[in-house]
Amino acid sequence: MKFNIAPTLVATTLAVLFAGSAQAVQITIEGPFVTTTSVTGASVETFNSGNCGTYVSCTGDYQIVSGSVGGQYAQPAGTSGPYLSVPNPARTGSATLDLGTTANYFGLYWGSIDRYNTLSFLLNDDEVVAFTGKEIAEEFLGAANGDQSADTSNRYFNFFFGNQLFDAVKLDSQGRAFETDNHAFATVPEPGTLALLALGLTGLLVARRRKQV
Numbered sequence: 001m002k003f004n005i006a007p008t009l010v011a012t013t014l015a016v017l018f019a020g021s022a023q024a025v026q027i028t029i030e031g032p033f034v035t036t037t038s039v040t041g042a043s044v045e046t047f048n049s050g051n052c053g054t055y056v057s058c059t060g061d062y063q064i065v066s067g068s069v070g071g072q073y074a075q076p077a078g079t080s081g082p083y084l085s086v087p088n089p090a091r092t093g094s095a096t097l098d099l100g101t102t103a104n105y106f107g108l109y110w111g112s113i114d115r116y117n118t119l120s121f122l123l124n125d126d127e128v129v130a131f132t133g134k135e136i137a138e139e140f141l142g143a144a145n146g147d148q149s150a151d152t153s154n155r156y157f158n159f160f161f162g163n164q165l166f167d168a169v170k171l172d173s174q175g176r177a178f179e180t181d182n183h184a185f186a187t188v189p190e191p192g193t194l195a196l197l198a199l200g201l202t203g204l205l206v207a208r209r210r211k212q213v
Contacts, residue, residue, distance in 0.1 A: 025129055026160040029140050032151035033078035037107040037184035039158065045183040047082040054183070056100030061093025062086045062171070068148070073177045076111025077154035083111070083181035086171045094172035096122070102165040103185040107158045111179035113137045115144040118173075121159070121166040128166050133178075160188070 030038065037044060045054035052058040066082050068074040073085040087093025106121070110133075117133035136157065137144035147153040165187075171178050 024162060025164070026162070027131075027136070027140075028158045028160070030156035030158070033154070034156050035076075035078050035109045036156065036182040037158065039105060039107065039184060039186055039188060042105065042107065042184040042186035047084055047181060050082060052084065052097065055097045057098045058095060059098075060086070060095035060170075061088050061090055062095035063088035071176060073179055074112050074148040076109055076179050076181050077149045077151070079109065079111070079181050081181075083179055084171070084183075086173045086178040087176075091176065092174045094170055096168055096170045097183070098168045099166075099185055101187075102167045103187050104161040104163070104165055105159065105184075105186045105188045106161075106166070106169060107156060107182075107184040109154070109156045109181040110136075111154050111181065112146045112148045113141070113144045113153045113155075114146045114173070114175060114178070116174035117144075117171070117178040120170040120172065121161070122168040122170060123166050125168075128161075128164060156182070 043054050045052055047064050050064055052064070063085050064082050065073055065085050066075070066080075076083055084095075086095045102123070108119075110117075113133045113136065115132065115134035115137070118130055120130035121128045133144040137153065141152045141155065145153055169183075171180065
């Protein structure tokens with residue numbers, strides 16, 4: 001997939017705008033080893049209780065684990081407690097996390113980003129938009145190489161949807177594994193302004209047609 005990139009001023013972090021015909025998704029990246037959201041008032045799931053209780057339900061091929069097991073999952077760099085890993089126990093799989101409400105903001109700490117990870121946003125079971133680890137990493141970090149310790153493959157991402165809402169997220173992995181921690185969701189006013197002004201971000205503008213449902 002090719003992107004038309006217009007360069008803007010350089011800042012400490014990057015903002016990327018994935019634009020659709022009527023709606024855009026703005027993605028920002030936190031600094032190295034910042035492991036949780038900077039959005040005040042967001043609902044946060046740390047998985048420290050051993051479940052995903054902040055969500056109404058979590059279904060599919062996932063497990064909540066700590067530490068690393070070779071060939072299965074790796075602790076996201078900069079964290080030490082439980083986190084979510086997809087799949088379980090198969091080589092490939094997906095998990096759907098139901099918010100129990102609608103939101104226009106989602107954040108997560110994405111560990112050892114792999115090209116075969118996919119993060120999808122759903123509304124009433126229909127896909128709104130999806131991003132692969134390959135797409136995200138290439139725009140922000142250079143490449144999705146699955147490194148378990150480098151700050152170039154373990155980062156916190158924020159997704160701002162503006163007027164578009166979603167009510168579930170889906171994590172899919174076609175290999176071992178999709179590791180995430182400290183999920184956050186909220187409905188925020190003027191998310192574009194929040195991301196660019198309140199957080200002081202500038203960066204890249206990337207146009208992409210939104211998936212039609």
